[in-house]
Amino acid sequence: MSQFIEMFGNPVTNTKGWKTAKIKDVAPEMPSKEQLSGKIWLLNLDMIESNTGRIIEKVYEDVENALSVQSFDEGNVLFSKLRPYLNKVVIPDEPGMATTELVPLRPEPSKLHKVFLSHLLRGNQFVNYANDIAGGTKMPRMPLTELRNFDCILPPMDKQLEFVFIAEQVDKSKFGDFKSQFIEMYYNTHNKQTLESVCPIMNKGITPKYVESSSVLVINQACIHWDGQRLGNIKYHNEEIPVRKRILESGDVLLNATGNGTLGRCCVFICPSDNNTYINDGHVIALSTDRAVILPEVLNTYLSLNDTQAEIYRQYVTGSTNQVDIVFSDIKKMKVPVPSMDEQILFVEVLTQADKSKSVIQKALVYLNDIQSDELGKIA
Incomplete structure (x- = not known):
């Protein structure tokens, strides 16, 4: 504030x-x-x-x-x-x-x-x-x-x-004290490749036919947040209509492709159940990385950096203020730094530990807020 x-x-x-x-x-x-x-x-x-x-x-x-x-x-x-x-x-x-x-x-x-x-x-x-x-x-x-x-x-x-x-x-600042270390790792990297070369599969999803419930679940923009996926916003596609697009897999990087305030948000998809089929809608780009080249968590972090977001809005977006869209054919050509695999693995280890700590802190804050609310209610 x-x-x-x-x-x-x-x-x-x-x-x-x-x-x-x-x-x-x-x-x-x-x-x-x-x-x-x-x-x-x-x-x-x-x-x-x-x-x-x-x-x-x-x-x-x-x-x-x-x-x-x-x-x-x-x-x-x-x-x-x-x-x-x-x-x-x-x-x-x-x-x-x-x-x-x-x-x-x-x-x-x-x-x-x-x-x-x-x-x-x-x-x-x-x-x-x-x-x-x-x-x-x-x-x-x-x-x-x-x-x-x-x-x-x-x-x-x-x-x-x-x-x-x-x-x-x-x-978006979920990476705490080591974020500057991550940025340094990226900007010391001279190996840069296009997004389409490090992601053999890049696609927008389907235009869903929504139903109240089915085994085909649709990941939409409201599911994608800086701190990860939120599946409370998930919707359902009519399973009687065949899905002719690639099914989402754990490790896919999901990138919101449209909308003022939502465009550019990204997260790594984690499949919550093998019993259902998960698909992205047409407003979400799914990126499947070549994991021998770049790990999903590393690409996702790069896409979430302030400078990268500014680049996306500056070079790969079309439309007016209230209706903006990523130009799919253009963003494929975006250059992505590719650190050494040793550096990437080390970063993901640190990131995983940071996420565990963050989860504990968030739960504690919710608990403390509940206590505070109860106490203030008693005072009132």
Whole structure:
């Protein structure tokens, strides 16, 4: 959040004198108009991590069982008006339904970027402001009138996008103290090869025919995150329609190929079950590496580096701001550094150990956040 304050100042007192508009005018409350059916993502406050907005657990329920809820989609920013001190703000990565305690703000993309808005609402300055005006003793809530009439700062969109880029890089930083060592390994490597030469198989997936359930599971962009795959977002393809594309295998590197805010995200696929068939959809590029040349974890890490992401957006993307796509024929020619296999194996060993440590830390943080929430609830 210090980067936000450095760039934009205090958003509550508007110390840098930005142009402003009422939140109701640039991010009105607007649930999704999408008609949901079957099993849907049902989001409650206890499933949201305080201060980060990360989803601790995804629960899917039949839509008929969803009571006292409202719809949302990827265009919303969900703000919890209940107990503002718990600081729960979410940008959903797929449609669903949420408790009515979550206000479904819908920022106007040309004026207010959803990531920028989420950081503004999550910052200490706004949280303190919301706490100060919250009404109610045991169950304090920020008055909706005050939220709607809040003077939201509106820096130029290029400044907002600059911040969004920085924020997303921070979110990707999973490699801890040894990341600089990894970067040094890459940039000391003189052996560079094209992506298509180190990945004998590169393909976009199918156009699925979705059904409620089947043994053919579709990996889509919402499944691919910087910290790995999240299969709570998986969808199903009609198994009676033959799949004429290559089936995904463990070790494939998956690269999101389209969408502002999703393009460029990548992870290494790990097949969770031999009993099902896994396939990528047409918005996801699957890269199968020649493991005698480059290991999947090494390629994935290179693709996730800030400089590589900037190169992808600069040289291999077409389309306007809100509808961007990787040009498949162009990215095949992207040059990839190929370190020695000894260096790669050493890096993967360190990476594996770091992931184990990170998992332990994340579980501890979730546990501590739960305790903190319980204690704050008792105080309230």
